[in-house]
Amino acid sequence: GAGVSQSPSNKVTEKGKDVELRCDPISGHTALYWYRQSLGQGLEFLIYFQGNSAPDKSGLPSDRFSAERTGGSVSTLTIQRTQQEDSAVYLCASSPGHANTEAFFGQGTRLTVV
Amino acid sequence: QQQVKQSPQSLIVQKGGISIINCAYENTAFDYFPWYQQFPGKGPALLIAIRPDVSEKKEGRFTISFNKSAKQFSLHIMDSQPGDSATYFCAASKGGNQFYFGTGTSLTVIP
Numbered sequence: 001g002a003g004v005s006q007s008p009s010n011k012v013t014e015k016g017k018d019v020e021l022r023c024d025p026i027s028g029h030t031a032l033y034w035y036r037q038s039l040g041q042g043l044e045f046l047i048y049f050q051g052n053s054a055p056d057k058s059g060l061p062s063d064r065f066s067a068e069r070t071g072g073s074v075s076t077l078t079i080q081r082t083q084q085e086d087s088a089v090y091l092c093a094s095s096p097g098h099a100n101t102e103a104f105f106g107q108g109t110r111l112t113v114v
Numbered sequence: 115q116q117q118v119k120q121s122p123q124s125l126i127v128q129k130g131g132i133s134i135i136n137c138a139y140e141n142t143a144f145d146y147f148p149w150y151q152q153f154p155g156k157g158p159a160l161l162i163a164i165r166p167d168v169s170e171k172k173e174g175r176f177t178i179s180f181n182k183s184a185k186q187f188s189l190h191i192m193d194s195q196p197g198d199s200a201t202y203f204c205a206a207s208k209g210g211n212q213f214y215f216g217t218g219t220s221l222t223v224i225p
Contacts, residue, residue, distance in 0.1 A: 004157075031210065031211070033212075033213065035215075040220075041217075041218070042203070042215065042216070042217035042218040043158070043203060043215040043218070045212075045214075045215075048211075048212050050211060056212065091157055091158075093157075093213075095210060095213075096210065097210050097211070098209070098210040099145055099146065099209050099210045100145070100146050100163075100165060100210070101146075101210050102148050102160040102163060103148075103160075103205075103207075103213050104160075105150075105157030105158045105159065106157050107155075107156060107157050108156075108157050
């Protein structure tokens with residue numbers, strides 16, 4: 001597709017379970033970002049991948065959160081032992097990774113931990 | 115530390131009025147300042163963007179004013195319409211790398 005694709009669009013999981021959220025960036029985009037957005041709140045930075053560089057993980061809220069980007073394309077955000085406070089919309093974005101270019105967002109994955 | 119500070123948190127404007135959202139940044143190395151618009155249930159989408167070598171950019175009813183010396187930039191929505199009701203985020207980036215977002219402004223335009 002032409003845009004950033006995220007799956008699933010909605011995920012309901014039980015507290016304590018692990019979840020995986022997937023992001024397919026726009027083809028050729030070297031930069032990929034994960035953000036978290038709680039209801040009515042702003043964009044909380046989680047992690048940033050740029051090409052083959054080491055990712056910037058400074059926004060991950062705990063060691064239960066991890067992310068990978070395979071082959072410089074698809075990324076997976078994993079949340080282990082989910083907690084109710086993890087409930088939020090998880091947004092992925094990608095960009096060409098050079099100056100004066102925008103980041104394109106996916107529709108997000110709404111995660112609900114019950 | 116919040117790299118980009120945005121205000122107000124919420125804004126209510128009458129139809130036909132002017133909506134103004136302000137942002138301030140700290141890092142003078144930022145070279146790209148986009149504004150994003152987000153409707154409920156959707157991801158943010160680029161609305162308009164500016165580089166620091168210009169002081170103003172206008173696209174239709176949307177204008178960015180940029181004050182490099184003050185390290186501030188603002189979004190002006192002229193003739194605001196109910197369809198403009200959304201959340202607006204300012205952002206800043208350097209060299210196409212990490213995007214730093216403001217905390218967002220919820221705009222409601224009353225018919």
